[in-house]
Structures are given as structure tokens and as C-alpha cells.
Amino acid sequence: MPELPEVETVRRGLAPTMEGARIARLELRRKDLRFPFPDGLEARATGREIVALGRRAKYLLIDLDDGTTIISHLGMSGSFRIEAGPLSDAPGEFHHARSKDEKHDHAIFHLEGPNGISRVIYNDPRRFGFMDMAQRSELDLNPFLFGLGPEPTGNELSAAYLAERFMGKAQPLKSALLDQKNIAGLGNIYVCEALWRAHLRPTRAAATVVTKTGKPSKQVDLLVASIRDVIADAIKAGGSSLRDHIQTDGSLGYFQHSFSVYDRESLPCRTPGCGGTVARVVQAGRSTFYCPDCQK
Numbered sequence: 497m498p499e500l501p502e503v504e505t506v507r508r509g510l511a512p513t514m515e516g517a518r519i520a521r522l523e524l525r526r527k528d529l530r531f532p533f534p535d536g537l538e539a540r541a542t543g544r545e546i547v548a549l550g551r552r553a554k555y556l557l558i559d560l561d562d563g564t565t566i567i568s569h570l571g572m573s574g575s576f577r578i579e580a581g582p583l584s585d586a587p588g589e590f591h592h593a594r595s596k597d598e599k600h601d602h603a604i605f606h607l608e609g610p611n612g613i614s615r616v617i618y619n620d621p622r623r624f625g626f627m628d629m630a631q632r633s634e635l636d637l638n639p640f641l642f643g644l645g646p647e648p649t650g651n652e653l654s655a656a657y658l659a660e661r662f663m664g665k666a667q668p669l670k671s672a673l674l675d676q677k678n679i680a681g682l683g684n685i686y687v688c689e690a691l692w693r694a695h696l697r698p699t700r701a702a703a704t705v706v707t708k709t710g711k712p713s714k715q716v717d718l719l720v721a722s723i724r725d726v727i728a729d730a731i732k733a734g735g736s737s738l739r740d741h742i743q744t745d746g747s748l749g750y751f752q753h754s755f756s757v758y759d760r761e762s763l764p765c766r767t768p769g770c771g772g773t774v775a776r777v778v779q780a781g782r783s784t785f786y787c788p789d790c791q792k
Contacts, residue, residue: 497624498570499683500648501730501751503554506576509745511549513578514558514616517609518545525602529620530571533603534629541566541629546607552635553644553681565632567640571624578745579615603627644680648723653679655712655720662702663710670698670779679723685758686726688785692757693722695767697791698784699777729754757785765790 498506522541524533534540541560550557558566568574603618618625630638645661646652661678662669672678673687682690691698696705696719705715733751752759756766761776765787772789 497572497683498554498574498735499685499730500551500554500681501686501727501733502735503556503570503681504551504731505735506570507549507551507556510556510576510578510616513580513609513611513614514546514549514605514607516546517607517614519543519560519605520608520613521606523604523606525604529574529602529623530626531628533627537566537627537629540564541605552641553647553676554683555640557635559632563632565630565635567628567630567635567638568618569625569627569640571620571622571626573622574618574620574625577617577619579617580612643677645676645678646680648679648682648727653720653723655716658716658720659706659710659712662716663706665702667702668699668779669696669702669705670784672702673723674780682723684782684784685755686723686730688758689726689756690719690722692767692786692791693726694719695790695792697788698779698786700792757787759783760785 519541522538524538544560547561548559556568600619600621601617605616607614635641707713730751757774760774763774765772767790770790772787775788777784
């Protein structure tokens with residue numbers, strides 16, 4: 497499933513085409529994806545201007561000029577592609593096929609923008625993605641966004657914050673980091689990578705990285721820095737492109753070639769001077785990759 501860097505890559509790819517454009521028509525080709533489309537979504541979106549394209553955790557947010565927001569989740573196989581119409585004069589005209597089978601094109605934004613006419617197409621063969629609609633002023637109350645923790649790239653994520661969340665917690669450190677109420681948007685891949693960078697074993701109790709007085713240890717300081725760095729590196733690289741993920745410009749992200757521990761079972765640890773071998777364990781049904789030698 498696409499993680500935060502992949503969704504941010506999609507947002508940045510779509511923004512030049514969607515921001516400032518008017519939705520001449522929103523075409524829904526079926527009644528549902530993972531969940532039914534909101535009642536009246538087509539009519540409510542048609543004619544509206546897209547004022548901004550945002551992201552919260554792994555959700556893409558399409559802000560409209562009437563104060564509503566379309567919330568989109570890519571699920572397992574969802575993707576957007578951009579097709580520029582014949583009247584488009586945008587530099588580097590976009591035409592990015594991903595799935596050529598139109599039966600998987602489930603939602604189409606017909607846009608009129610400063611650069612001409614274009615279509616932004618949501619394609620999802622497995623239909624695990626979904627779309628919802630909410631008032632922008634009430635996004636924090638939306639069932640999908642309610643209770644989410646701070647963004648891993650935001651100023652709210654600090655060593656002091658994590659120490660407070662982890663104090664007294666016996667759950668494994670990896671599970672605590674995957675809990676969206678602690679940090680929003682972190683997924684399996686980048687948690688493995690961040691823990692490797694911080695030299696912390698994913699199976700240790702979360703409370704063990706907090707001092708007895710509840711203050712953050714140097715380990716927590718390093719963990720926060722590692723989370724920020726691994727997410728920043730992944731966004732810069734364009735996402736990991738595992739399985740079905742693809743960027744809006746049709747190219748694959750390439751951060752998977754830089755993975756230091758994820759999916760490297762039985763391969764040498766990349767920590768300089770370590771000499772250990774990457775191991776894999778299963779935690780809560782997910783594969784965890786770590787180095788038993790340098791992650792303590």
C-alpha cells in the first residue's frame with residue numbers, strides 16, 4: 497500500500513494541473529470503490545474550482561472553492577494519471593497511461609484550467625481505494641482523519657512528544673510507531689528504515705527508549721531525526737513504487753533501490769563496520785526487517 501512519501505509524490509505531480517482549475521464535470525463510472533461514493537459527489541464537485549491540493553497522513557485532500565474537501569485514499573492499487581486535452585498548451589503535455597483498460601478508470605475529473613483542458617483519471621483495478629467528502633473546517637472530525645497524530649515532517653513531532661506517548665508502553669516499538677494516533681502516515685517500510693537508522697530494535701518495548709523520569713533519551717532524539725530524514729529522502733526520491741505504485745508522470749519512484757534494511761533478509765547490514773546480516777520477523781502480520789547486530 498502506498499505510504500506517505502508515495503502520496504506526497506502524487507500530490508506534487510497533480511498540483512500543477514489541478515490547482516486553480518475548474519471541475520467542468522466529475523464523472524463517476526461506478527457507485528463505489530471500497531466504500532460507496534458520497535451521495536451527490538458528482539453534482540457537488542461539478543463547477544467548483546480546486547483551490548488547493550493537500551495531504552494528511554496517507555490521504556490526498558482536494559480543496560474546493562465552496563469550503564468542501566474531497567478526501568482520496570489510493571488503497572492497494574489506486575493511481576492518478578493526467579491526460580491533457582487538445583486545447584492544452586501546458587509545457588511538456590501530459591499523457592501518462594498506467595492501466596489502459598478503461599473498466600478500471602472509476603473517477604474522471606474533467607478540468608478547465610489556465611493551461612487548457614485536461615482530465616485527471618483515478619484508476620484502481622483492485623478497488624481498495626475510496627473517496628469521501630467533508631467540510632474543510634470539519635476535517636479533523638471526519639472518521640478517516642479523526643484522532644490522527646502529528647505529521648512525521650511537522651514541527652509537532654518532537655522527542656518530548658514521543659517520550660510522552662511511549663512512557664509506560666509495553667507494546668513493541670515498531671507497533672507504537674505504526675499507530676496512527678501517535679504519528680500520522682508512517683507505514684511498514686519507512687518505520688523499518690527509520691528504526692535501522694536509529695539503531696533501535698523493532699521488537700523492544702516502546703517504554704525502554706524513555707527515561708525513568710519520562711524525559712526523552714538520546715535514542716528518542718535520534719529516532720525523531722531518523723524518521724524525518726527517511727521520509728524526506730523518500731519524498732525527494734519520488735516514492736518507493738512497490739507493486740502497483742506509479743507517479744503521475746508515468747515514471748516509477750526509485751527509493752526502493754536505496755533501502756538499507758527493508759526486504760533485504762539475509763543480506764549484509766549496510767551500517768558501516770557492522771558486519772551483521774539482516775533478519776526478518778513477523779509482527780502483527782507484517783514483515784519486519786532489522787539487523788540483530790547493530791539494532792539494540
